[in-house]
Amino acid sequence: MKKFLPIFAALLIAVFAIACGGGEDTAKKEMTEKPAEMAAPSGYEVMTVANGGTISGTVTYAGAMPKKVKIVKTKDTAVCGKTTHYKEDLLVSGNKGLANVVVRIMNISKGKGMDSMGSEFVIDQNGCIFAPHVSIIPVGVECTILNSDGILHNIHTFSEKNSPINIAQPKFKKRITQSFSEAETFPIKCDVHNWMNGYIVVADHPYYAKTDENGSFELGDVPAGTYTVGYWHETLGKQSMEVTVGEGAGADGSLEYAAGS
Ligand SMILES: [Cu+2]
Structure with missing residues (x-):
């Protein structure tokens, strides 16, 4: 980086x-000398959160369990078809948990350091899909885009606040890096393989989480206060909810998406 x-x-x-x-x-x-800490984006102030609270919960889907839909890979099948993949645009677990929902605090300007988001941000192309399907990447931090397939891919972002990128990644180019300067959620596609799609969520503070396969998420070290928590899902859209969290306390941020909302 x-x-x-x-x-x-x-x-x-x-x-x-x-x-x-x-x-x-x-x-x-x-x-x-200590390594430099990950720079805080402008508009966000890092402070010590001594006795923070936790907003956690489960995001659920009220509709019927969706069928698994196999991704039909019509090109470069020797490589792309080596693994079967299923569409990730509506992943629901047995307990109705909805995966790949990005949960974030919408109105927070100071709190824990950016380092809490991790230090490595990687999107891999292996079997001609983007993995992970939804990536949360901090503002200004280099994200690594791997081409494990060893065939031509093309990284095409459909962003508005960030200048869109459209870069060929030939088979010999195993690794490229890219950073984004503005907080924004946008699709990423490959023009070579039209079924390849994913999303990048550029985060301007560290209070972002993504629900796991059971729909669970957790936002830790939150300074006590009342916040608007935002939820985004690629096909079900956006929702928000007020959540109050006390010092050292837990607050429930569980939310349900209606069928086909
Ligand atoms: Cu591709």
């Missing part, structure tokens, strides 16, 4: 300095 390059370069210089037997004091100083 780009922001680590200066640190890596500093370490390299430090190691080189030791190897040459000079500048040891400088080298020690460089080696003991």
Whole structure:
């Protein structure tokens, strides 16, 4: 990731300095410096959340259990067809849990650090699908897009606030990186394989979560307060709800989507 390059370069210089037997004091100083924290996006202030609360719950789907729909892969079948994949636009578990819902606090301007979102953001193309189907990527952070298939893919984003990208990723290009500067949710497609689609959610603070296969999610270290929690699902759309969370307390953010809403 780009922001680590200066640190890596500093370490390299430090190691080189030791190897040459000079500048040891400088080298020690460089080696003991803490790595830079992931930069906070503008408009978001990082603070210590001493006794934060947790908003968690389950997002459910009220409709009938949808049938699994196999993705028909009509091109490059030797590679694309090596694994069977099913459409991910409406994934419901046995307990009606709805997967791939992005849950976020809509009105929060300060709280925990961006590092809580993790340090690696990877979208893989393996079997001619985008995995994960829905990716949450912090503003300004390099996301790695892998081509594990070793055939030509094409990364095409349909964003509005961020300049759309449309990059061919030939078979020899295993890895490209891309960052996004504005918080936005948009589709990503491959022009070579018309069934390939996914979504990127660019996050301008760390209070974003994605429901798992059981529809569960958790937003931790939330400063006490009343918030509007937003829910987004690619086919069922957006909803929001007020949630109040106390210090060190749990708050229920469970929500149901009506059938075909
Ligand atoms: Cu493709």
